[in-house]
Amino acid sequence: xxxASFLRALLEARLAPTGRAWxxxxxxxxxxxxxxVRGSALFSQASxxxxxxxxxxxxxxxxxxxxxxxxxxPERWNxxxxxxxxxxxxxxxxxxxxxxxxxxxxFRYADEGELCALLRSLALLPAPERFVWRAGEGCRSNMRSVxxxxxxxxxxxxxxxDDLAWRQCAIKCLFVGAPLWRLWALDTRLSxxxxxxxxxxxxxxxxxxxPVPPELWLCLGTYGGARxxxxxxxxxxxxxxxxxxxxxxxxxxxxxxxxERFAALECANEPxxxxxxxxxxxxxxxAPTFRHLxxx
Amino acid sequence: MxxxxxxxxxxxxxxxDLERMAAAGVRAIIEPAFWVGQPRTxxxxxxxxxxxxxxxxxxxxxxxxxxxxCAIGLNSKEANNEPLAREVLELLPHFVLKEGxxxxxxxxxxxxxxxxERAYVAQVELARDNDMVVMVHSPHRDKKRGIARSLDIAxxxxxxxxxxxxxxxxxxTVKGTLDAxxxxxxxxxxxxxxxxxxxxxxxxxxxxxxxxxxSSADWGVSDPLAVPRTAxxxxxxxLSAAVVASVTWQNALDAYGQSxxxxxxxxxxxxxxxxxxxxxxxxVLRGQDPRVEAPVPN
Numbered sequence: 001x002x003x004a005s006f007l008r009a010l011l012e013a014r015l016a017p018t019g020r021a022w023x024x025x026x027x028x029x030x031x032x033x034x035x036x037v038r039g040s041a042l043f044s045q046a047s048x049x050x051x052x053x054x055x056x057x058x059x060x061x062x063x064x065x066x067x068x069x070x071x072x073x074p075e076r077w078n079x080x081x082x083x084x085x086x087x088x089x090x091x092x093x094x095x096x097x098x099x100x101x102x103x104x105x106x107f108r109y110a111d112e113g114e115l116c117a118l119l120r121s122l123a124l125l126p127a128p129e130r131f132v133w134r135a136g137e138g139c140r141s142n143m144r145s146v147x148x149x150x151x152x153x154x155x156x157x158x159x160x161x162d163d164l165a166w167r168q169c170a171i172k173c174l175f176v177g178a179p180l181w182r183l184w185a186l187d188t189r190l191s192x193x194x195x196x197x198x199x200x201x202x203x204x205x206x207x208x209x210x211p212v213p214p215e216l217w218l219c220l221g222t223y224g225g226a227r228x229x230x231x232x233x234x235x236x237x238x239x240x241x242x243x244x245x246x247x248x249x250x251x252x253x254x255x256x257x258x259x260e261r262f263a264a265l266e267c268a269n270e271p272x273x274x275x276x277x278x279x280x281x282x283x284x285x286x287a288p289t290f291r292h293l294x295x296x
Numbered sequence: 297m298x299x300x301x302x303x304x305x306x307x308x309x310x311x312x313d314l315e316r317m318a319a320a321g322v323r324a325i326i327e328p329a330f331w332v333g334q335p336r337t338x339x340x341x342x343x344x345x346x347x348x349x350x351x352x353x354x355x356x357x358x359x360x361x362x363x364x365x366c367a368i369g370l371n372s373k374e375a376n377n378e379p380l381a382r383e384v385l386e387l388l389p390h391f392v393l394k395e396g397x398x399x400x401x402x403x404x405x406x407x408x409x410x411x412x413e414r415a416y417v418a419q420v421e422l423a424r425d426n427d428m429v430v431m432v433h434s435p436h437r438d439k440k441r442g443i444a445r446s447l448d449i450a451x452x453x454x455x456x457x458x459x460x461x462x463x464x465x466x467x468x469t470v471k472g473t474l475d476a477x478x479x480x481x482x483x484x485x486x487x488x489x490x491x492x493x494x495x496x497x498x499x500x501x502x503x504x505x506x507x508x509x510x511s512s513a514d515w516g517v518s519d520p521l522a523v524p525r526t527a528x529x530x531x532x533x534x535l536s537a538a539v540v541a542s543v544t545w546q547n548a549l550d551a552y553g554q555s556x557x558x559x560x561x562x563x564x565x566x567x568x569x570x571x572x573x574x575x576x577x578x579x580v581l582r583g584q585d586p587r588v589e590a591p592v593p594n
Contacts, residue, residue, distance in 0.1 A: 137335065137376070137377070140335075140373055140376065140406065140407070141334070142334070143334070164407065165409075168437060168438075171437045171438065175436060197437070197438050200438065200440055200441075201437070203468060204439065204466060207466065207467035207468050208466060208467060208490075208494060209494070210488075
């Protein structure tokens, strides 16, 4: 199944009959080819026919999206975004210069909702590497919605960002409080430099008397070294035994393959850490495991 | 006491803020060019922005008894739009040498990209060739490395360290900045960059020399009264009036006064305001009686 037909099927149950009729007519028009200004008008006009309400795909539907494009997860898309991406994908010239020009126009005049839809679409386009600067601009945005559309639940950063943009993307998640575990394939692009940046940030926060974001520890992997281990021990010694940071530190110790330390924690068998210990024992150590450490 | 807030984006602040600032003793400010919260798409938007810093904003502040100076430059975020950045860099010489421009700034690094570095180098060279001060914005992410890179490049390009102000320092970066010989500015933000309490501790530890306090108040959650508030806390915590005056007035005057653009005697004179003045036929008043010759309470 193509991404376009997958999204169209999802929208079937989520649009009013008039909305479906408008979408199908617009898709036909775009497929036949339209002037850029008409393409922009249709893209904006979608807001008259779909609302910014959660798309709320089922777990099976999310899995299906992941089969269409590895790393794509529409779990947090809204209905209007799905409609707009359907419109984009209807164009037949996406691989050609005219398609790039059309997208450039859309980006140029985009409002916040349109920008999010455009950024979410990038990984689904042919030759997505053509839009790496646009994705980077999305990550530079101060609007969290725009940043997350560019960075999270998409394979785009992991597949196309250079090392510098990738690290900035990961660290920015920690800065803006975006869920880093949703940065697809984080674990495949961990590095000494990312670990160093994360540890610098942890020190900066501690010097300032501010909390360290628990997900920061996901950035260490096996690259934290002695400095990383010391920082994790400090986190474990936190005054609040139930702190999420402590559970994240346990996960990070497992990810750093600190078997002896982990065994010692198992012996101690602290109630607050039981859940994370059992997950690690079951082999759950990837970054998305963090999702389950969050408070219920 | 009188205060100099050498970093505030008053274009985003209301006249209520300007009134409160004047009442709290803020006598002079510097408004550095920055981004406007989202990326601009044309060079014309920069032209209008720079012109507003030199024109309307200076006038507006003056109407409340506050001397407004500015810094002109291409910020680091928008340096990443390279075609646009090239255009903006080309038009900077039209603005940086204007009256009342006390520095090239705020420039520096955001993501520490090659494009940001190219824009920074070009602007440090522009400042060096015109004997200007540089105001450096240090990045939120990877701050320590960003500052080290900003210092190294400026040094390599031959900018005297006395002409370099590194802003948004914190506990982790202050030593490196001061050891390099540059001015270390601190932005007091209520929740993130630096709180007043932490600032007190830094001045206690490092002393007042080359340390500058500013508000960087802008369109986000920030405090246009951060400088007077911090000064008050410093006095309460036992720092001497002389030390507090250094970090909230004199040091900024010494650093940016190197531009020759600051009328120090004018600042020391008792400020008065005349709201009958117009700028391009515009007034800041909306039907109120103009305040004339009203002394500013500082």
